[in-house]
Amino acid sequence: MKTFNKYIYFAATFALFAGCKPSFESPKKSEGTADFTRYISVGNSLTAGFADNGLYLEGQQNSYPSIIAKQMALVGGGTFTQPLFTEAQANGSTYLKLTGFNPNGTPITTTVTENNAVRGKVTIPGFGDVTLLTKYSGDLNNYGVPGIKLKQITYAPYGNLNPYFERLLPGNPPTNNTTYLDFVTAKDFTFFTDWLGYNDALGYATSGGAGDVLTDKTQFAQLYTLSISKLTEKGAKGAVATIPDVTSVPYFTTVTVGAILGAVQKANPQAQALYVNARATVDITNTTYAPRAATASDLIVLTFPTAKIGAMVTSPVGMVPYGLTPYAPIENQYVLDNNEVTIVKDYVTDYNKTIKAVAATKGLAVFDAYFYLNGVKANGLLIDGVSANSSYISGGIFSLDGVHLTPRGYAIVANQFIKAINSNYGSTIPAVNISNYRGVKFPN
Incomplete structure (x- = not known):
């Protein structure tokens, strides 16, 4: 009898759900508390x-x-x-x-x-x-x-x-x-x-x-x-x-110190570093700049003409390769040091x-x-x-x-x-x- 009653219960429940067609409502679009009129x-x-x-x-x-x-x-x-x-x-x-x-x-x-x-x-x-x-x-x-x-x-x-x-x-x-x-x-x-x-x-x-x-x-x-x-x-x-x-x-982040130096060293294995003209301190009022070897923390701008690297340029000590010596460092406008x-x-x-x-x-x-x-x-x-x-x-x-x-x-x-x-x-x-x-x- 208990089994029969169970059967009747499940059958009735199934019939109830079978008679209901599932419906799915998309969330109502709303502007909430804002007004997007203009x-x-x-x-x-x-x-x-x-x-x-x-x-x-x-x-x-x-x-x-x-x-x-x-x-x-x-x-x-x-x-x-x-x-x-x-x-x-x-x-x-x-x-x-x-x-x-x-x-x-x-x-x-x-x-x-x-x-x-x-x-x-x-x-x-x-x-x-x-x-x-x-x-x-x-x-x-x-x-x-x-x-x-x-x-x-x-x-x-x-x-x-x-x-x-x-x-x-x-x-x-x-x-x-x-x-x-x-x-x-x-x-x-x-x-x-x-x-x-x-x-x-x-x-x-x-x-x-x-x-x-x-x-x-x-x-x-x-x-x-x-x-x-x-x-x-x-x-x-x-x-x-x-x-x-x-x-x-x-x-x-595209033109990097490492990439430029790597390209230079393929042609000139003796090249040890790039040189940049860098700000001396983080004091915004101190505008002193000095040449030094570049590091990965120095950011070269995308528009830097890389063909300039190694070109012979005039310096206080004569003709030297651009960017490869402290006497002709990469200029300020090309690097965010x-x-x-x-x-x-x-x-x-x-x-x-x-x-x-x-x-x-x-x-x-x-x-x-x-x-x-x-x-x-x-x-x-x-x-x-x-x-x-x-x-x-x-x-x-x-x-x-x-x-x-x-x-x-x-x-x-x-x-x-x-x-x-x-x-x-x-x-x-x-x-x-x-x-x-x-x-x-x-x-x-």
Whole structure:
């Protein structure tokens, strides 16, 4: 009897479930506590979609803000308009393309100059020549301006000096006097992303510490606080990003001391070292330089003309081989020496403390680009069936200039912003599939 009752119980249960058709509901897409009706992006070249040492149409179309905006539209976000170049001027400011490889495996690049958007040049007294690009007018959501530093966002004449900012303004040089901060906040918005600050360290680094200066830490903190206060004063919410470790990009990790010396020693086994003109201390106020043997901690820039090594040059003691003697060391602009590396890392760390602290006071989402991109350098990525890493060209993330990103790199960044936004505001913006975005474009 117990067995029969058990049978009846299981049969009834089976009949109950058999009568129910399984249903699967996708999670409801939501903007959470944020409002994406009018989203704007504030920042520099990374925000604009700069790639391959230029700003051109394909790069703009694959900027991380445009990718984010397309995903925001799935949860109620509004139209996102960029200052795109026309198809007739699709090559914008000109850019690099990969055309082949030398027998030793080094890449061959050429500059694409046809169909560009250059409209002329103007000489600004006290500054010099500024290349002018075709003007853009109309609606605008992507305010990315290549080259801009945080310390320039309140400088009124800047619209006469930066061609990417000048093309967005109605006036012509030297009559422009609208600050960048006033420009981006002139029209109301509901949400923003902000990735300003990178150039405040990058310019110093890429010049080998010789052609630019780091923005003062106190000035950076004051201006970052001011900018976020201005962006949030009418209730807009947003997401910010920290500054990447500028010394970890391919611009500084591709051409190494060891590789150059190894190539030299194949032809001249007696060569013992490369010599660089290096900063004497980590004291930023001490500008004393002296030649010394290079170490693996000294970073050679991607654009260093390696053919110069060993060439006979004039020195105080006569003709000597360039780079192979302390009498003709590699010049400052080609190397970020170990003391300069320490200095720039210290400044970036301080800048990032400011970014995180200010963001916390306003309850903003934070994409920690410093932490994330260092992790990519150390471990690589496997996302959506695509392997990616920080290697030059083959890694798929960084473009031919070794600093800015490929469409795939920008898609990866967009997903990290989306992740931070969803976590902070309870939204469910879907991520993009990075396999839909290319890495470096190889020759046909």
